[in-house]
Amino acid sequence: VQLVESGGGLVQAGGSLRLSCAASGRTFSSSSMGWFRLAPGKDREFVAAITWNGANTYYADSVKGRFTISRDNAKSTLYLQMNSLKVEDTAVYYCSAAGDEYRRYGLTSPMGYSYWGRGTQVTVSS
Numbered sequence: 001v002q003l004v005e006s007g008g009g010l011v012q013a014g015g016s017l018r019l020s021c022a023a024s025g026r027t028f029s030s031s032s033m034g035w036f037r038l039a040p041g042k043d044r045e046f047v048a049a050i051t052w053n054g055a056n057t058y059y060a061d062s063v064k065g066r067f068t069i070s071r072d073n074a075k076s077t078l079y080l081q082m083n084s085l086k087v088e089d090t091a092v093y094y095c096s097a098a099g100d101e102y103r104r105y106g107l108t109s110p111m112g113y114s115y116w117g118r119g120t121q122v123t124v125s126s
Contacts, residue, residue, distance in 0.1 A: 001097055001114075002023070003022070003096070003097060004117055005019060005021050005094065008120030010124075012126075013085060013086055013124055013126050016082060016083045018079060018081050020079055021078040023078065029076070032051045032052050032102060032107055033069075034046070034047075034049035034050070034107055034112075035094065035095060038092050039091040044110055045091075046060050048060070048063065048068075049069065049107035050069045053073075054073075058107055062088075063089075067081065078095055085122075085124045087126050096115060096116050098113050098114065099112070099115070
């Protein structure tokens with residue numbers, strides 16, 4: 001499976017960005033998907049996840065109410081709409097596809113994911 005993120009960039013605090021993740025190589029429509037982020041000096045952090053059919057979504061408390069995860073199975077694409085961005089949202093954002101491990105670790109742990117993109121940088125300036 002290949003996951004390719006896009007849509008990152010530089011934005012002022014309070015602004016918006018939409019990240020996309022194009023998937024290929026496996027049945028995207030049957031996979032739960034997630035977004036994680038990694039900021040300098042910090043551990044990889046869960047951001048949001050969505051089940052295979054989009055019926056259930058999960059968010060980190062730090063982004064709840066500001067970020068929205070969605071998917072288009074017909075286009076094999078995952079999205080992350082980010083509004084009201086804060087300086088502390090600055091990080092490299094990674095798209096991930098869940099493997100069988102998610103049944104043990106859940107969708108909020110990176111241990112539940114088997115496939116990862118290379119990431120896209122999001123920088124929020126004050």
